[in-house]
Amino acid sequence: MKNTIFIALILLAGILTSCGSVKYFGIETFTPAEITFPETVETVVIVNNAVPQPKKPGYKYTIMGVEQDTTHMVADSALYDACKALGEAIADQPFFKDVRLYNDAVRQDEFFFQDTKLTPDQVETICDESGAEAIISLDRLLFNMEKDVFPFGEVMAGTIKVQATAVLRAYMPGRNNSMATIYLTDSLFWSEGASNLRTLDSYLPKPEVALRETAAYLTSGAYRNFVPHWEQAQRWYYTNSGTRWKQASAFAAKEKWEEALTIWQSIYEAQTNKKSKAEAAANIAVGYEMVGKFNEALDWAKKSLALFKEQTSDEKDSNVALLTLYEQVITSRIQANNKLNMQFGKE
Structure with a gap:
């Protein structure tokens, strides 16, 4: 199921990229073992x-x-x-x-x-x-x-x-x-x-x-x-022709996620256009994931998905589908992180 989600993310990101509105990139995620041994096993x-x-x-x-x-x-x-x-x-x-x-x-x-x-x-x-x-x-x-x-x-x-x-x-x-x-x-x-x-x-x-x-x-x-x-995964962020969007994208391309987050949050607060607001929220979700704040990432993914759904009744809309999948990915990462903590004896 996990591989299916990642493949779907790649395909959807590819579709959106062809329109020039999304940039996607590869990351490595630390994934727990299927079997959890007791901490005493060395x-x-x-x-x-x-x-x-x-x-x-x-x-x-x-x-x-x-x-x-x-x-x-x-x-x-x-x-x-x-x-x-x-x-x-x-x-x-x-x-x-x-x-x-x-x-x-x-x-x-x-x-x-x-x-x-x-x-x-x-x-x-x-x-x-x-x-x-x-x-x-x-x-x-x-x-x-x-x-x-x-x-x-x-x-x-x-x-x-x-x-x-x-x-x-x-x-x-x-x-x-x-x-x-x-x-x-x-x-x-x-x-x-x-x-x-x-x-x-x-x-x-x-x-x-x-x-x-x-x-x-x-x-x-x-x-x-x-x-x-470690496992390979794919992520993305929305781009725009606006100056602030370009600045945030430049920071993201250099993996300066805190700086990108600051700009995306200011864009989100200033936007009245729901589509742009949804895109900014999605970017904030990705930014929080990149700095390891998975719960915040999930909250913003849900906000973005809700905003995209307000603009269409089509459940197959590419943005709705992408954020639906991303919400599942972040939920899985939260669960995986909890399991990793158990496997490394942090709980």
């Missing part, structure tokens, strides 16, 4: 609790329409790479004091398709051995790989597609169940061409390499679920 350990997928299931290799039956893939190293990539991505964020990698695979059974949680006793043992207060565990990792080789004009073409799904969980000692469960799914695709099969085979990654790269790619982005992080 060290986490990444654990491999998955069973490697056997060599045959999930691998299909076709040469010119004929399926090959002598091929196999090895997934053992991919499990390690998945855990390592996740641990490195989490460690890159300045949140936990230490992120460790548990060296031993936990499960010894052969039920690779089964999603099995760590038991409370296992959680206690792993935390004692690793010195961690919490566990992030890879509880299942499955692959489906398709390799296809076929003639394409005067060359041989080859493609590899690897689809991967994973289950991650967070655990803490003293709890009968996991803190949260994260489901991941993604894929990687390779395509090459060569004059003969041998050369083509050297261009395409080996099955094990393709699995390892896909596993690392899949889990490396999952850090967002476990640590606060």
Whole structure:
């Protein structure tokens, strides 16, 4: 939903910019993790609790329409790479004091398709051995790989597609169940061409390499679920040909938001034209957001939206739609800020 809001903001801002009335810009917002660990958790350990997928299931290799039956893939190293990539991505964020990698695979059974949680006793043992207060565990990792080789004009073409799904969980000692469960799914695709099969085979990654790269790619982005992080977003402000509007825009372009706010507020107070007043109110909302005053930003976004609605009965009006979306964004930022305070122990 959050991504949908930001995309819609970009599209609407683009429409208004074409009329020369809006300037939009990129920002970074600090976003809370999906999972909130207690303040006492300073060290986490990444654990491999998955069973490697056997060599045959999930691998299909076709040469010119004929399926090959002598091929196999090895997934053992991919499990390690998945855990390592996740641990490195989490460690890159300045949140936990230490992120460790548990060296031993936990499960010894052969039920690779089964999603099995760590038991409370296992959680206690792993935390004692690793010195961690919490566990992030890879509880299942499955692959489906398709390799296809076929003639394409005067060359041989080859493609590899690897689809991967994973289950991650967070655990803490003293709890009968996991803190949260994260489901991941993604894929990687390779395509090459060569004059003969041998050369083509050297261009395409080996099955094990393709699995390892896909596993690392899949889990490396999952850090967002476990640590606060920065995300890209889009914002905008209205412009006008008036001298004071231009002055405010110049300050905003240099990220001097306090100075821009002062001018936009004076414009708002002096305006009798409702449209200009609504635009000034919207700019004030954005200005307050940029200086971290989210509640004030929400108040001014509501004022702007109300003024725009007074001028039209069309709910699809671009200004009404833009401010409606922005009100949702600011509301989400207030909620996110409260969650961030919890995650950093400020409440």
